[in-house]
Amino acid sequence: xxxELQLLLLVWGTLVGLDLVSVPQAMIARxxxxxxxxGAMLGDIGTGLQLGVLFExxxxxxxxxxxxxxxxxxxxxxxxxxxxHAAAGTLGLGLGALVGLITGMVGGLSLHTLxxxxxRAVRRAAVALEAGDPRALERLHAASILRDGVRxxxxxxxGLALAPDSAGPISRGNASTARGRVxxxxxxxxxxxxxxxxxxxxxxxxxxxxxxRGRCGxxxxxxxxxxxxxxxxxxxxLVRSLLRLFTVPGILELRADAGRRHRRR
Amino acid sequence: MQGVGIGVAEEPxxxxxxxxxxxxGVAYRAAVARGSHFFNAHPYLCGLAVGAAARAEHDGVxxxxxxxxxxxxxxxxxxxxxxxxxxGYGCRSPRGWRSSRWRSGLACRLF
Numbered sequence: 531x532x533x534e535l536q537l538l539l540l541v542w543g544t545l546v547g548l549d550l551v552s553v554p555q556a557m558i559a560r561x562x563x564x565x566x567x568x569g570a571m572l573g574d575i576g577t578g579l580q581l582g583v584l585f586e587x588x589x590x591x592x593x594x595x596x597x598x599x600x601x602x603x604x605x606x607x608x609x610x611x612x613x614x615h616a617a618a619g620t621l622g623l624g625l626g627a628l629v630g631l632i633t634g635m636v637g638g639l640s641l642h643t644l645x646x647x648x649x650r651a652v653r654r655a656a657v658a659l660e661a662g663d664p665r666a667l668e669r670l671h672a673a674s675i676l677r678d679g680v681r682x683x684x685x686x687x688x689g690l691a692l693a694p695d696s697a698g699p700i701s702r703g704n705a706s707t708a709r710g711r712v713x714x715x716x717x718x719x720x721x722x723x724x725x726x727x728x729x730x731x732x733x734x735x736x737x738x739x740x741x742x743r744g745r746c747g748x749x750x751x752x753x754x755x756x757x758x759x760x761x762x763x764x765x766x767x768l769v770r771s772l773l774r775l776f777t778v779p780g781i782l783e784l785r786a787d788a789g790r791r792h793r794r795r
Numbered sequence: 796m797q798g799v800g801i802g803v804a805e806e807p808x809x810x811x812x813x814x815x816x817x818x819x820g821v822a823y824r825a826a827v828a829r830g831s832h833f834f835n836a837h838p839y840l841c842g843l844a845v846g847a848a849a850r851a852e853h854d855g856v857x858x859x860x861x862x863x864x865x866x867x868x869x870x871x872x873x874x875x876x877x878x879x880x881x882x883g884y885g886c887r888s889p890r891g892w893r894s895s896r897w898r899s900g901l902a903c904r905l906f
Contacts, residue, residue, distance in 0.1 A: 555838050555839070593877065593881050652798075652799065659802075659828060659831050660828050661824065661828065662823070662824025662825055662826070662827040662828035663824070663827075664806050664827050667799065667802050667803055667806065667827065667831055668803060668806075670799050671799050671800060671802075671803045674799065
């Protein structure tokens, strides 16, 4: 995903987060609105609509009356759509939902913190407000909106950071490349040798795939664990692990490892 | 809650109270201070409260009555707006929509 696209999603998520409480309260914070528009930005309206409906159903349980504390599903939906778009297939929706739920919880906590900060700001300006100073009133109002904007931006950025980068091998656009790389890395993938009988890479036992060996603690400095290590860009290790768990190429890789271990026995 | 926002929205309507400046804008400042007191209602219907309070300030209604007016408007505007907008958003029967049977059925069809 290009930097421009991520910035666009960040701006949209910030606007969605602002809409929930501060301005313009035009209902764009509803996931059914935020999701498809985020999907349209990514060129994947279908995924946006599916996740928008999913989080809208979550939000139906919440009535934002008074000082209700609830997860914030607007920026969460934007982050979820980004994650689901980057990962492949139906399991990508699962990954998107996971990212969205985590972001929604963080958003709810940040709203609570924001209310506390606003209360403190009003108490600090109480003397000026009681004196009827209109400039103090406007300053307080603008500062509260600015604070909410920063909060929304931070929550959206966190959600987008949790979402995997689609420029990597396990992405929708590079699915075939990813399968080839999985076979190359593991030495036993279904694609490279046709039957899952690839050679083990140097530096490990036959019962371990090169990928697994590469992840063993403290062995990274002994040299390359795989025949060719693909460039993973700047994707964090946690996100790579999640991708391996939740995406189709990752499952193929795990199945190939399990099959090879079974044949060894 | 919405006191600061109501005060900011009401302030332009109160500028006529400044007069010619002989009293140093005491009435105007007192009205602005009252406008920024606690208020909580549905945001879509807050405009009604802003208009009513500004009209009362212009009519010279005693301050305690204006405070009572604001307090009295909180409940009805809040409950009406919450019922009309939040609870009724996108569906005619919130209770039906919120039942798990509806949600699971819709989710199954979509996914």
